[in-house]
Each structure stands twice: as structure tokens, then as C-alpha cells.
Amino acid sequence: xxxxxxxxxxxxxxxxxxxxxxxxxxxxxxxxxxxxxxxxxxxxxxxxxxxxxxxxxxxxxxxxxxxxxxxxxxxxxxxxxxxxxxxxxxxxxxxxxxxxxxxxxxxxxxxxxxxxxxxxxxxxxxxxxxxxxxxxxxxxxxxxxxxxxxxxxxxxxxxxxxxxxxxxxxxxxxxxxxxxxxxxxxxxxxxxxxxxxxxxxxxxxxxxxxxxxxxxxxxxxxxxxxxxxxxxxxxxxxxxxxxxxxxxxxxxxxxxxxxxxxxxxxxxxxxxxxxxxxxxxxxxxxxxxxxxxxxxxxxxxxxxxxxxxxxxxxxxxxxxxxxxxxxxxxxxxxxxxx
Amino acid sequence: xxxxxxxxxxxxxxxxxxxxxxxxxxxxxxxxxxxxxxxxxxxxxxxxxxxxxxxxxxxxxxxxxxxxxxxxxxxxxxxxxxxxxxxxxxxxxxxxxxxxxxxxxxxxxxxxxxxxxxxxxxxxxxxxxxxxxxxxxxxxxxxxxxxxxxxxxxxxxxxxxxxxxxxxxxxxxxxxxxxxxxxxxxxxxxxxxxxxxxxxxxxxxxxxxxxxxxxxxxxxxxxxxxxxxxxxxxxxxxxxxxxxxxxxxxxxxxxxxxxxxxxxxxxxxxxxxxxxxxxxxxxxxxxxxxxxxxxxxxxxxxxxxxxxxxxxxxxxxxxxxxxxxxxxxxxxxxxxxx
DNA sequence: AAGTCTTTCCAAAACGTTTCGGATCAACTA
DNA sequence: TAGTTGATCCGAAACGTTTTGGAAAGACTT
Numbered sequence: 001x002x003x004x005x006x007x008x009x010x011x012x013x014x015x016x017x018x019x020x021x022x023x024x025x026x027x028x029x030x031x032x033x034x035x036x037x038x039x040x041x042x043x044x045x046x047x048x049x050x051x052x053x054x055x056x057x058x059x060x061x062x063x064x065x066x067x068x069x070x071x072x073x074x075x076x077x078x079x080x081x082x083x084x085x086x087x088x089x090x091x092x093x094x095x096x097x098x099x100x101x102x103x104x105x106x107x108x109x110x111x112x113x114x115x116x117x118x119x120x121x122x123x124x125x126x127x128x129x130x131x132x133x134x135x136x137x138x139x140x141x142x143x144x145x146x147x148x149x150x151x152x153x154x155x156x157x158x159x160x161x162x163x164x165x166x167x168x169x170x171x172x173x174x175x176x177x178x179x180x181x182x183x184x185x186x187x188x189x190x191x192x193x194x195x196x197x198x199x200x201x202x203x204x205x206x207x208x209x210x211x212x213x214x215x216x217x218x219x220x221x222x223x224x225x226x227x228x229x230x231x232x233x234x235x236x237x238x239x240x241x242x243x244x245x246x247x248x249x250x251x252x253x254x255x256x257x258x259x260x261x262x263x264x265x266x267x268x269x270x271x272x273x274x275x276x277x278x279x280x281x282x283x284x285x286x287x288x289x290x291x292x293x294x295x296x297x298x299x300x301x302x303x304x305x306x307x308x309x310x311x312x313x314x315x316x317x318x319x320x321x322x323x324x325x326x327x328x329x330x331x332x333x334x335x336x337x338x
Numbered sequence: 339x340x341x342x343x344x345x346x347x348x349x350x351x352x353x354x355x356x357x358x359x360x361x362x363x364x365x366x367x368x369x370x371x372x373x374x375x376x377x378x379x380x381x382x383x384x385x386x387x388x389x390x391x392x393x394x395x396x397x398x399x400x401x402x403x404x405x406x407x408x409x410x411x412x413x414x415x416x417x418x419x420x421x422x423x424x425x426x427x428x429x430x431x432x433x434x435x436x437x438x439x440x441x442x443x444x445x446x447x448x449x450x451x452x453x454x455x456x457x458x459x460x461x462x463x464x465x466x467x468x469x470x471x472x473x474x475x476x477x478x479x480x481x482x483x484x485x486x487x488x489x490x491x492x493x494x495x496x497x498x499x500x501x502x503x504x505x506x507x508x509x510x511x512x513x514x515x516x517x518x519x520x521x522x523x524x525x526x527x528x529x530x531x532x533x534x535x536x537x538x539x540x541x542x543x544x545x546x547x548x549x550x551x552x553x554x555x556x557x558x559x560x561x562x563x564x565x566x567x568x569x570x571x572x573x574x575x576x577x578x579x580x581x582x583x584x585x586x587x588x589x590x591x592x593x594x595x596x597x598x599x600x601x602x603x604x605x606x607x608x609x610x611x612x613x614x615x616x617x618x619x620x621x622x623x624x625x626x627x628x629x630x631x632x633x634x635x636x637x638x639x640x641x642x643x644x645x646x647x648x649x650x651x652x653x654x655x656x657x658x659x660x661x662x663x664x665x666x667x668x669x670x671x672x673x674x675x676x
Numbered sequence: 677a678a679g680t681c682t683t684t685c686c687a688a689a690a691c692g693t694t695t696c697g698g699a700t701c702a703a704c705t706a
Numbered sequence: 707t708a709g710t711t712g713a714t715c716c717g718a719a720a721c722g723t724t725t726t727g728g729a730a731a732g733a734c735t736t
Contacts, residue, residue: 100434
């Protein structure tokens with residue numbers, strides 16, 4: 001391995017000078033710098049990050065803590081798109097991304113802070129974590145800079161990026177109402193997700209603004225999964241057979257809901273209109289294709305990386321970023337005859 | 339930050355002893371080890387990886403070089419599933435995964451070896467790279483252990499994992515033949531992909547084994563993309579209107595091919611049968627759902643991580659792993675009337 | 677009694693880099 | 707002329723760990 005020392009020897013200067021030359025300090029003669037750079041290139045030098053970060057206390061790496069990177073979640077490849085965005089921005093800002101693979105049992109052994117220290121990351125991006133995860137508390141109290149996705153947490157070293165879930169849900173439900181629906185159900189995720197809370201608010205707001213009374217029994221949880229959505233739909237339709245439309249908190253659940261409708265020998269959208277949330281790739285290909293609320297997944301990863309680096313480098317920026325959503329109209333919603 | 343020194347002071351021993359105690363050496367009294375561990379826990383110690391790898395020359399991290407992690411590739415989330423497998427296995431083996439975000443222009447500046455040295459990874463997994471990528475040559479000649487996905491390269495420090503593409507393609511085309519088809523086209527990826535070469539061989543083998551003459555003009559490239567598949571299909575059908583079935587080297591291209599058929603006012607599978615490759619999630623949801631060849635994506639990532647660590651730790655294992663494929667029969671193939 | 681093992685411990689060097697506090701020398705200032 | 711400034715360079719310490727080559731002390735062997 002070629003070290004700074006080898007360059008020093010070759011260029012007949014001290015290691016200090018080599019270091020300062022390579023790092024762009026201005027107390028080194030341009031001639032010497034040129035010479036040093038020439039030797040560095042010639043010898044194929046590349047700095048040893050371990051040594052560098054040992055003294056500088058910075059690693060130039062961001063940790064990514066995915067709580068649920070499993071095969072199961074691959075169908076909605078939201079995580080992947082977010083990851084792409086993060087990776088791209090991190091790369092542009094000259095940071096590396098390291099993946100933390102934590103499992104619940106590992107979490108018990110190692111504290112969040114220990115995990116980060118051990119992996120030696122400057123900061124962390126966390127996504128897919130539940131509101132009742134024991135890590136959350138540790139995160140806010142820790143001094144390690146951290147950006148959360150879809151969890152609104154404040155703190156000097158904590159930021160978050162999320163979508164405008166209230167408005168997104170509001171727009172979706174409003175769209176159903178404008179199409180003549182009034183007996184509208186909702187399949188939500190679970191109580192320990194902030195997005196569920198927000199989207200429920202969007203749902204109730206929309207109903208209220210149209211003078212439709214809110215009936216809590218019309219809202220069921222589907223745990224964000226296809227199977228959960230299917231099962232919730234069965235229950236919803238048996239409890240409220242008069243339902244003409246359903247708003248789902250995720251596309252995967254909406255897909256499950258469609259299956260349930262089909263399973264009952266009824267049709268989407270002729271008998272039941274369905275709107276999803278996320279705009280995952282699948283939704284454009286199913287039949288009927290799914291009307292849904294688009295989330296900017298790539299962008300949220302991109303922004304998360306940017307925000308974390310801003311935090312790390314002490315820039316004074318807003319700690320929370322809320323991205324727009326848009327309604328994507330497809331085939332799963334039908335206008336009710338008057 | 340709590341260091342080994344703090345523990346030494348607290349436990350009234352030398353740093354050497356702390357290090358050896360914590361690392362499980364047997365020349366330290368069990369009593370002392372207990373005491374040291376107690377202090378370590380109590381002080382919340384976690385080892386500094388930078389310091390450790392500075393002396394040990396190991397970083398316990400694997401690099402992942404994805405040549406095409408872009409928004410575009412998110413639809414076929416193959417990369418993501420592979421990544422999940424790698425991440426899982428790497429985690430189990432106590433390695434971290436760091437993502438390299440290389441762009442073509444970055445590649446020009448920094449050599450493969452420099453990249454790896456700089457990021458300080460013990461080894462690298464590479465996927466999505468083309469056969470004509472300038473990096474490839476560097477990779478084999480470099481002494482950095484490396485595992486390639488879908489590129490058969492040999493070397494003391496090089497391994498690869500891939501699917502049995504010949505057999506997969508063979509089975510698919512044979513399936514078409516068994517369903518009465520004989521005028522079978524193929525939409526391949528591009529010439530600089532090993533899988534394309536392999537799958538073409540499977541195609542020709544199947545034809546040959548059934549006494550059907552191979553006509554090169556029936557094979558077109560669709561560059562592995564949906565749009566490319568669509569365009570190739572248009573060309574194929576205009577050149578060979580008698581075609582009754584098409585085997586595609588990827589599901590995405592198959593989806594494009596289906597669109598082309600529909601665009602011509604014809605139907606799948608009634609007028610044209612289509613088989614894809616990969617078994618991406620989408621294929622189960624389209625209409626018609628797509629008959630395809632399943633690839634074990636998660637498994638290939640898992641095996642790649644395992645193989646790389648085996649290489650790193652000097653285990654004597656086979657350097658190439660070939661995974662099975664299976665035909666997944668769905669709705670896009672129709673039996674021709676005799 | 678002298679030598680030989682064990683067991684348990686430690687001092688110091690090494691890894692490759694950055695940084696602090698000067699040192700040197702020529703040129704300029706008063 | 708003496709002092710000051712500016713440009714350019716360097717020695718040595720520091721970062722936190724592992725590892726090498728013993729040392730000390732007690733037990734056992736002859």
C-alpha cells in the first residue's frame with residue numbers, strides 16, 4: 001500500500017507537507033504541490049480512510065437503518081426507490097452509504113448509539129420504524145445526527161422528511177365524494193405509524209368538509225400488507241355492505257382489497273371504487289389499474305440525504321421537509337349515477 | 339468517547355489486557371475478564387472501527403458496486419431483492435455493506451482499485467456491469483477479492499454467481515414447442531450481457547433438439563427495457579408476421595412485447611404467446627399474467643455475500659455458483675390447435 | 677536447589693493520517 | 707540596521723487499537 005510517507009520520500013519533503021499539499025492548504029508552494037501530486041498519481045496513492053477518520057473523527061459515511069428490508073417488502077419497492085435517491089445524493093455530496101441490517105433480536109443486544117458508534121457513521125437515516133419502537137426514544141436523546149423518514153420528530157440533531165399525507169388523503173377522499181360517493185370506508189395501516197394517523201385525518205377532514213358524518217367503524221386496519229388489506233376488505237363489506245368506495249392507506253392493501261371484492265364476485269370499480277396510496281409501479285399494470293396518491297419516493301430519499309448532510313455540516317436549515325403528493329386517476333374509481 | 343484506555347484505568351489493568359480480554363484471548367484470567375467486561379458495559383464502550391482496521395488491515399465491510407441503480411431500474415426490482423439477500427447474509431456473517439455510487443464519469447476519474455482502497459472495503463460484489471465495461475479487466479487483474487453477479491469470470495480472487503440461464507431458456511422455449519409452436523421469435527437483451535449469450539444458447543438448443551431450424555433474423559435485441567421490448571416486437575412481427583410465440587430475455591421486455599401486440603390490435607396469448615424471464619413481481623398482476631422463468635434473486639444475493647466472505651477468509655470453496663431456475667406457467671402462453 | 681513449565685500480565689511499537697507549534701529565510705518596513 | 711512580515715516548510719504528538727516479545731511469579735520436575 002502506498003502511503004503518504006512513500007510520497008514524502010519520493011518528493012523529498014516531509015509527510016506534513018504532503019498531507020497539506022494534497023488537502024489543498026495554501027501554505028505550500030504551487031511548485032511543490034504539483035510535484036507532490038505528480039508523485040501521488042504516479043505511485044497510485046489513495047488515502048487510507050481508517051487513518052484519516054481516526055484522527056478527524058469523521059467517516060464521511062451515512063448509516064441507513066431499514067427496519068424491514070425483507071423479501072416480503074420487495075413488492076412495494078418503495079424502500080428501494082428511496083434508497084436510490086439517498087444513494088445518489090450521498091454520492092454527489094461525497095458520502096458513502098452503509099446499510100445496517102438490524103433484526104429485532106439484534107436490537108435488544110445493542111443500543112442504537114452503540115450501533116452507530118461501532119459502525120462509525122457520522123449520521124443515520126432511519127425508515128420503516130414504528131412509533132413504538134424502543135429505538136425511537138434513544139434516537140432523539142442521542143447526539144448522533146439523524147433523519148427520519150415518515151416520522152415527525154424534532155430535536156437539535158434530528159430532522160425528518162415525509163409526504164403531505166393529510167392533503168394526499170384529503171384529495172383522494174374528496175375525489176371519491178366528487179364522484180358521488182358518500183358511504184366511504186377506509187383501510188388504514190396500523191396505529192403505530194404516523195402516516196396512518198395523518199391519512200386518517202385527511203379522510204375525516206374530507207368527509208367533514210362535505211358534511212358527511214364520520215363513522216369510526218368504517219375504518220379498519222390492514223397492517224400495510226396485501227393479505228391484511230384483503231382481510232380488512234372482507235370485514236368492512238360484511239359490516240357495511242352499503243359501502244360504495246374505499247380509500248386505502250397503501251397500494252398493497254388496495255390490491256388486497258380488490259382481490260376481496262373479486263372474491264365476493266363483485267367488481268372494481270363497477271360495484272366498489274377503490275383508491276390506494278403510494279403509486280407503486282404495480283398499480284399501473286393491474287386490472288383495473290389503480291387510482292392512487294403518488295408519493296415522491298426517490299425525492300424523499302434524496303432530500304433525506306441532503307438534510308442529514310446539512311445537519312452534519314452544521315448548516316442552518318429547516319429540520320423538516322414535507323413533499324407534495326398528487327392524485328393519479330386510473331380505472332378503479334367510478335362516478336356514481338345520481 | 340469511551341476507549342480501551344478508560345476501561346484499563348477503571349479496571350486497573352493495562353490496555354493490552356483489556357484488548358485481549360475483550361477479544362477472547364485465553365491468556366487472561368477469567369476473573370479479570372469478567373471485571374473488564376463489566377467495566378466495558380458500564381462505561382458503554384464500543385470499539386473504534388477506524389483504529390481497529392488501521393492496524394488489522396481489515397474493515398469487515400463489503401462494497402457493493404451497482405452499475406445501474408437508477409430510478410429507471412426500479413420497476414424490475416431485481417437489484418433490490420438481490421441486495422436484500424446480500425444484506426441479510428452479510429449481517430449474519432458480521433459484515434457491513436457499503437454502497438458505491440459510481441457513475442460512468444466518475445469511473446473515468448477513479449480506477450476500480452483506487453475506489454476500493456479508498457472506501458476501504460475488504461471485498462466487492464459487482465452487478466449490473468456490462469461485458470465491455472473497462473472496469474472488468476481491472477477487476478480480474480486486481481488482487482481485491484470480488485464476486486460478480488451474472489458474469490462468469492475466473493481468478494484466484496474472483497468468483498461469480500449466476501442462474502442457469504441456458505437451462506432456463508431451454509425449458510421456456512421447449513414449453514412453447516410442446517404447446518405446438520414452431521415459429522418462435524426471441525427478444526434478447528444486448529450483446530454485452532453474458533445472460534443474453536446464455537439464453538440465446540438455450541433458445542437455439544431447444545429449437546435444435548426439436549428439429550426446428552434456427553433463423554437468426556428471428557432474434558432481436560430489446561436492451562432489457564420495456565420500451566426496447568416493445569419496439570423489438572413491432573420489428574419482429576413486421577419481419578416475421580407468421581410468428582406465433584416469442585421468448586423474451588427479461589420480463590420487462592416481455593411486458594413491452596405484450597404492449598406491442600395489443601398496439602397491433604392483436605391479443606396475448608390468443609394470437610401470440612409470450613414467455614418472459616426473471617419472474618418479477620409485476621408479472622403476476624398484468625393481464626394476461628405472464629408465463630416466465632423464475633430466478634432466485636434473493637438467493638443469488640445471499641450466495642454472493644457468502645461466497646465473497648469465503649474468499650476473504652481464505653476458505654477453499656468453489657468460485658462459481660449456478661442457481662436453478664423454474665418455469666412459472668401463467669396465462670401468456672396458449673396451446674396451438676393441431 | 678536448580679531448572680522448566682504455566683499462567684497471567686504488560687510496555688512499547690506499529691498502523692497512516694492530521695494538526696499544533698514553531699523554524700527558516702528572504703523581502704519588506706521604519 | 708534592526709525589526710517585522712510572509713511564504714514555505716517540518717518535527718512530533720495524537721487518534722484508538724492490535725500485536726510482539728517478553729516478564730513475573732508460582733507450581734512442578736529432576
